[in-house]
Amino acid sequence: MDRLEEIRFALDEKLSETQKKFITLRTANKLLWDKRLITEFERDRGFLKSLLEQKKLNAIQTQSQPRQWKIYSSNHSSESLFLESKKPAEKKPKENRAVSKKERKKWDFGLILGIIGILALIFFGTRSHNNIEELNSPNNSSPSQIKTRETAVPQPNYKTNNKNSTSKNVFTFKSTFYDRERNGIILQTIEEETFHTFNYNDSTVTQKSKLNGEWIEIIYLFSDSYIEEGPLSNTYVFHVGTLGLKEIWYTPEVPNLGYDYDDGTRLSCYELQQVSR
Structure with a gap:
């Protein structure tokens, strides 16, 4: 057997x-x-x-x-x-009943909490934006950077300042959709193009995707990499350990690649195609 x-x-x-x-x-x-x-x-x-x-x-x-x-x-x-x-998802029957005064109070309280939550998101979102701007600053010496720029056409290819680099050590893949998972459960499937460039010359993986209509690049510096051999497929693993990301992995036989984050979330990208630099 x-x-x-x-x-x-x-x-x-x-x-x-x-x-x-x-x-x-x-x-x-x-x-x-x-x-x-x-x-x-x-x-x-x-x-x-x-x-x-x-x-x-x-x-x-x-x-x-x-x-x-x-x-x-x-x-x-x-x-x-x-x-x-092909079975359609079961829909819960709608309840048609009068709303009591007690329930209205609960809704009012929930509305207040919702407003507080929105204000908190705006506040922390502004702080996150400022942090990204700080990371993009030329004075920032952090090994992992987040770069944001608007482009008319996707440009997934990573350009390095290393004059001795060769295209043989740089590989770019395009994915047409990805799953956001937690504990083996797919929370959301997003159909959009993303680009992933593995650059062995300077030990980086560049993730390129759209955010609010703009193309952004997140550059991860990996400290080491190894191949995990399996009976049916091999997986290439890149250890990152920065920007809330633990590891990046790539399995050619499926083919798919993924990002494992510190909070237990995983992004799994599918329908990979290698694109030229």
Whole structure:
């Protein structure tokens, strides 16, 4: 029995024991880790999710937010999976009832809290903008910088001042959409182009995306990198440790790449295409 068959068997066994129709990605990930069918690195880097995306297992992704993976038994027919994926999201019935005086007071209190929250966002947003301007200042010697500039056409290619650099050590990828995840749950799927440039000459990864209609670049300096070899795919990992970002990883076989942040959030970018410099 090869490794993929062992994973299928473990998932089928769990579904049979619990008499459930499906299990979620998070539950399956924990199950396979407990049985030591996946490594700790694979558990944290979305190895199981990559199997689902490659259709190695019977699974569908829900259409409603937050989007989640549902993993079915290996005996589940492809026709049944197709019908499950086309099911519309269940809508909660609207309640039509009079609003009591007590509830109106709650709403008034909630409105006050909302106004306070908006004022706080404006205040801290202004501070964040000032911090970005400070990082962009030529007097700032921070190894990681955030650069903002408006351009008519995306220019993802990173330009370095290193005269000895060669294009062989610089790789740029374009992604057409990405997922914002936490604990294996997709919180939001955003369909927009982003660019990611890996520059081995000066040990940087440049992320380029749009913010309020303007193209911005975030340049991360990685301290070290390594290759995590797996039975089905290899993952290139770049340790950052600044600007709230722990690591950047890239798996060519899927293909996808991602950004793992200190707060547990992950951005997973898909439909990668390498673009010329």
